[in-house]
Amino acid sequence: CTDDFEELNTNPNAPVNVQPSLLLRKVIYDYGEQMSYEGFVAGGLLSQHLTALDFNLFDRHALKSPQLGGDPWPIFYRNLRDNEIIINQSQSTPAFAVYEGPALIFKAYMTAGLTDIFGDVPYTEAFKGLSGTVQPKYDLQENIYLQPGGILDNLDQGIAAIQNYSGTIRLEGDVLFNGDLQAWVRFANSLKIKALMRISAKENVNAQLQALYNGQNYISSNAQNAVFNFTDGEPNNFRMARLRAGDFNNFVMSETMEEVLEGLNDDRINVLFRPRANNSNRDNYEGLINGIDASSTSVSLADYSLAGRIFRENTGMLDANYMTAWETNFLLAEAAQKGLITAPAQQLYETGVAQAYEYWNTELPVSYLSMTGAYAANGNDPLQQIITQKWIANMINGYEGWIEYRRTGFPVFKQVSASLNNGLIPVRMPYPAEEAALNADNYKIAADATNDNSINVAVWWDE
């Protein structure tokens, strides 16, 4: 009575196993695509690049009530799961060994993004549902950064795996570097610089940073950037190009962004934003304070600047940003400025600014670096200049603008207009409600450590 049952109940619609290249392509693209969208609709609000006109409880810092995006947790865990399958394939099948290094590096990259947003998160037991662990424990952020199998270790292991790889089978599915393994090593070293700077208030990272700087094997030119170039047409265009006009029009330049860009007399404003419709007195660009109470504020969209055409009409000019030369150079400039390494801080800064202008398709005005954008312009703290420049260029790079604000305090954020968080700028994202419901015991420990999952309790490197 059970003839053919095995065959009948074998799913004919989808494969049981796939080549790691198919997963790698998906993980890299999906993570970049989703985090770029997050970087516009939610990260852009927290970073005060953009302001939401309405449906804006998130912009008022009720971080559990986003309208679009604002829920990065599953983006990390689903991609970490697929990435883990690549790692397992690469370690168990010699023919797939070439995938080990890139997958370990990408794991470190995504893990850093995750813990920097949330703090302590499930990690060592996480994304192992297939082997039976469906309620993973939370790991301390400190351990996630520092322990074996953690971020820094995985970056080292990834580099080592690439250096030890002697096969001739090429890396496929690599939409970042088209299989160039040395580019992955540069990516890993840039990520190390970033990770070390993140924890530099907690750990002595000087020697490691100096070695990385001296090695010069990091992403140092825009041509080496880890980016995915969005297309103009579907399906690989930026998601804001596909959404309804009203979804796009709900976001305008934030007042913080206006003040920074206008204060710097920064030409990138023409790319990042478009002139407002009601530009009567030649004041083309106007930003709006974040977090208005939409039910008691009558605002006219025409009075404010929408995001630039690059985010909707011309997304072929836009990149999903994983790691860039300018970000690396700004990190090194900061390290040098703080005396963590010996290096020419101003030169690194100026290189970074030039690269960031190039990245955003804008000609760098000759006077910019000697006037408003100068290293110590108007007696400004160079640190403020460095972080502010990075903040501008980091538009749509996930939550990076906000994360670096938390770490450095720059640029100075404004209190949101009608805060639902007692006027405080959040310093972490709350764990999602699903964790409380479905991973209750472990969640409780993590929630207890954050004053009941408060968004006002700093993560370890920010303590």
Next chain:
Amino acid sequence: TVSDATGTPISFANVAERGIQNGTTTAVDGTYSITVAENAVLTFSFVGYQTATVQVNGQSTVNVTLQEGDALDEVVITALGIKRQERELGYAVQTLDAEDIQEVKSVNLVDNLQGKIAGVTVTPGATGVGSSSKITIRGEASFSNNNPLFIVDGTPVNNNSVFNFTNEAAAGFQEVDFGNGAGEINQDDIASVSVLKGPAAAALYGTRAANGAIIIETKSGGKRPGLGISYNTSFFMDSAFKLPEFQNEFGQGNSGQFEYVNGLGGGINDNISYSWGPRLDQGTLIPQFDSPVTLPDGTVVRGGDTSLYSGLPITPTPFVSHPDNLKNFYETGYTAINNIAVSNGFEKGDYRLSFTDLRSESIIPGVNLDRQTVAAKLNFRPSDKTKINASINYVNSESDNRPSNGYGSENVNYSLVAWGPRSLNIDSLRDYWQPGLEGVQQYSFNYTFFDNPYFILKENRNSFGRDRLFGNISISRELTPELTATVRSGMDYSNEKRRFLRNYSSNRFRNGAYAEHDVLYREVNTDFLLNYKKQFGDISFDASAGGNRLNQYAQTTQVQTTSLAQPGIFSLNNAASPIETFGFTSEKRINSLYAFAKAGYKNFLYLDITARNDWSSALATPFSAENTSFFYPSASTSFILSNVVELPRVIDFAKIRASYAEVGNDTDPYQTQGTFLSQTPVNSQPTFTNQDFIPNANLKPETTSSIELGFDLRLLKQRLNVDFTYYNAVTDDQILSLPIAVSSGFSQQVVNGGSVRNQGVEIILNAIPVQTPEFQWSSTVNFASSRAIVESLPQEDGRLTLGFSRVYNNSDQTVFHQVEEGGRVGDLYGTGYTRNENGDFVLTPEGRFIADPTLKKLGNYNADFTVGLTNSFQYKNFDASFLLDWRQGGILVSRTLALGAVAGQLEETSFRPEAGIVANGVVNTGTAQNPIYVQNTTAVTAESYYRQFYDRNHEENNVYDASYLKLRQFSIGYNFVLKEGAFGIFGDVADLRLSLIGRNLFAFSEIPHFDPEQLAVQGQGFVNGVEDMSYASTRSIGIKAGINF
């Protein structure tokens, strides 16, 4: 004299001369007198007795003895199509006759069952004619599958609702409901509908009947020799049953201000269509989307014709209310159903051929349904020992447009109800293209989120055509007088093609889109059955053994492009973006062996025993077919007390019944092994991801064990009948997709676990309160109440999420269907605002509500009880019948309220004092530990108050009690008896009936905005307890005419 078998005279029996209108009733002593023609035929009838027919042949005295029977010996169809006397049955079966179904037909068969059968709940879909209706029997006891099995002439037919592929974000195609499979079974061909409510009744149909079975027999040619023709026509006029109650004092805008410039934010608050704008009807002139714009050459266009003529001054027009704008948007719909049937009985059998044409134009503009059905049935007895039966049904259903479900811009209620400003003149939208851009750019009142509703319904259509063939052929042969063998094979095949058209300038598809969706389903059931029957003295014995093979094949393929090269050309050849394909094929087989035996002792004790073993391929892994077998038995008994002991004379009949049954339940295919799923290609290269659920290679079948007890009591010469049933069923080892923390890498895990106990009672009362020779009033009451309580869950503690309903992909804007130990299936959870222990809202010092992120129970969507009350009256040739339907309890979470109130459209928001609104709540002037609550005195603006109070992130304030009392259907009819040879064509038994009929006429309900019966569609399935931007349901009034000759 008319008397019964014991010689006792029968009073008030009906005596009628056949063919003409001439009759009388018997006196108290059973005597009667009547003047008739010499060769007249007299019929004698009385409730509780079989009707007798006597040829007068010139006799002057005709004495008749009526045999007991009729209701007592009612023959019902049970599992495997076996006809049995109801008295023998040890479980509850309720049967509807053709007249119960055909007098007031509905477009969807399932809707026609509502209120007529105790314990059956029907919830109609939300998108007008052609929607799916959901049916459950005895409530919901399984976490995953509560669908009863539909059987037509002994063969299962599908009741599937297959939705299109969608994505969750506010982009892409919205879900569309193309109807449920059982909805299109043709009502004119139905001879009877028997509902087998519990597992005992259904044990022999196997796993799929675990939730009960609905057994439909179609009409046969009948035993009467000669050709019979019948024709009937029903015509309904349909109108909107209930429309939202709006406020009509304030128009579009925010903070009292509005001016239209381009509907994109160019003007004051013209980017979104809240009605928090200026007062209406004050004589104010404001530029609006339909205000005139005079071009330099003198031609006049509209304010909203912005694509070619932006930036020109718009001449302000009066800012006035349009209280009837939605009412005028809905049209008068109609439904016409015509059926003609030919039947013939001949020496060796009979046949019936029937053709039905159904045409329905919805009250929603541009929405329709056409359905043609051909039914053929043949019963053929080539010899005394051989019977051949064939039943074939072909159905063709088509619609030019099925409207989109749910919250989003493809549903016209999004732009007309939730976000339709009260200053909107909907009539201005009829001309929906911008001049010079026909086919390219729509004209609308807003271009940020909202599409012109006429543009959606007339241009962005979701059409379908479906061919369906179902039926079976069986042959049975008597091998010996005791032994009969039967073989039957049946099929249900349907093939459907859907097209989704989206034009340029649609909000979700700026460059248009096009999708084709093919849905194929085929199920073949082949049975064999050996039956042995013998009488041993006082014991009758009947045993059968048989087998069944079920082969199920389903295929669905959606191919789409989300951007078109040339506007208005809907073909995949015109794709301007890579063509995406979503497809799924599934196959399943269940092999079964079963046996059953029934024994009767004298005429008062009956016992049934059944046993069945199923082997389901869905429980196999790709490596092993072990664990695919499951066995389940049942036993039931019926004891007819009135045939054993002397009961008071008032009791005519008393029966006690009891049964115990188990039923196994398998699952969908492919739950035992994981796969990788194809994802968005990157630079035209393929990508894959692991599936999101963890498969389970060790799945066991679910089991339901059920006890059922009942009695059947007939009193007062059967003028009062009571049927009572109590049941108690436990479903264990439920197969479910358990949500798990995504930090595990997966969001669901397929497990066995959990236990639900479902208990309930059903009471059916039949009464004939008045019976005189000329007038009869009969009444039927169906009462049902059930409670499914969760006894254990697969996880240790907490709540299990069975499903949810979302606005956008946002966990805050979600109604969760969750269960916890001790809770009821159907409990709904959502969030609200902070309250103190007295239940008062705790407000901020500024007088505003404080969000409370913890999930709280909002209520349960199931009714506490339901009552269906049918009253029928007969006076001479007139008859009238009314069905009242009462549902008590249960809740509905309303999206119309949440969105329409936040946007200031609904009447709830008409109170807007200048001084603002002081929320009813308290403010804590103490500390968190030692609170001191004082009544709030701080006002906030009306706009601010309502926008927060009804906010969609918090469901608690958007809940209605779903109770209602409804006039479900009525009919008033007159029967003409045609004289022989009338009009020269009718034979001796022609009759003509005319009736006035109505359906869904009126309801008492606390819900002001919509029909309290609601079913939402989300996530490729139905969501109960949520009203999700529903379209108006319909009130139907019509006439029916039928003639038989």
